[in-house]
Amino acid sequence: MRFSGAIAAVLLIANTGFAAEIPQAERRSGHDFMKPDTKAMQDEDTANPGMLWVLDGEALWKRKQGAANKACADCHDDARTSMKGVANNYPAFDKTTGRPIDLEQRINSCRSNHQQATPLPFESRELLALTAFIARQSQGARIETGSDPQLAPFIAKGRELYLQRQGQLNLSCANCHDDNWDKRLAGSAITQGHPTGYPLYRLEWQSLGSLQRRLRACITGIRAQAYDYGAPELVELELYLMSRARGMPLEAPAVRP
């Protein structure tokens, strides 16, 4: 059982508690840690499987939905202009709920409130396609999430979740992604954990998936009970991770192993 041996080794060398943000100059995207073949898969649009979802999203953007029979395009026009600079500022502060809201939830709240349509299930093809399409419009833009002062208490909460040890393996996100990045775990590189490319095509999934899916898989991987999709803890974690990645360019949809 080499896997648990590797985890035990990480536990021994890991720091407890204090984890400073990675300095701006040292921040590296998950793209950096990949082998050349996988990087090539992401870098070319016609080779990037994530782009299939972006294409679907482009079609969905124009499709009339719900009792109001409105398409996203009816209010938001050409996404290339209206959605530019959106995804790199998410999760954002939602005035109605007084809480942070991620892109998937924002799409669904738009559907309920403005299209009078039923919300799309998490990880459904349609929701992923729309999220990928919107995120794509901010390709290359610097992540600026969290600049709104109203988000401060939620970022702090997200940071707490990031630092807390949990599960049967008693590991925190920080143990791997702050203290041991660039080392390897069971053959894979440990990255710094910046969500610069979401939603992304994960080779393991052979599908596009959201940041929440990845977080749930990671939390299950350390043998803790994963939060449900849409849980406030997951949104707070997303918020903290995006603010921790400030200054890095968005590269959605990315490809990851």
Add this chain to the structure above:
Amino acid sequence: MASALINVPAKAKRGDIIEIKTLMSHIMETGYRHMASGEVVPRDIITSFTCRFNGSEIFRADLFPAIAANPFITFFTTATESGKFEFEWTGDQGFSETASASISVE
């Protein structure tokens, strides 16, 4: 909502050898996975990919479950004349999708 991504140069010179890249959305279910109940998840793959140029077949691939999901296939062809490439993917459960791309050859 099957979609395809095709990369064909819009223009080429006669005699150029050009690369064509194709990406098709498909789960490529192997037929070797099991549900917890023990039932096999039935096989659902693309079994054949064909490319025709101005009606004549220029490339064909027989695919098996070992091809990864969202099949990516690239091949080469010589630019001889202007015309239309037609791509066809067929497979299990009556799967059939087509796409096309034009090229102008001078």
Add this chain to the structure above:
Amino acid sequence: MQQPPHSSRRQFLGLAGGAAVLGAIPVVTVRPAEATPAMLASAIQNVTGGAVVRAGKVKLDIPPLVENGNTVPMTVTVAHPMAPEDHVRSIHVFNEKNPQANIANFHLGPHNGRAQVSTRIRLADSQKIVAIAKLSDGSFWSVSVDVVVTLAACTEDVI
């Protein structure tokens, strides 16, 4: 718990992981059939009809250590002219330890200009990949490479 021979680490940890997950998440586990070198040999035989297969001309580009066995980029090239009277007719790719020996067959002709095809394949375990090219003169050429497939750190069950 004794590990059966030829079972992949992915399979073993997939089962172990599945057992540890609580709740009503449907568990889809991979239990591949046992593949054997004999299956590989007979799949090759189906293509060559028992003719002599010479080593050479064919090149397989696969990362020696793959990022993830689910999607492995592969390029197969045959260093041979593509002239009307002398060209590569087809390329056949096989594997050793997946449940099935065939990966793909590619059918070409002189108009292709270059006998080079790329795709992405699945590899269940560290194993040998074999590519065989059939030329227009009826001769067969081959190459084989060894690929190492490690288990990804966080395999997860289908949601």
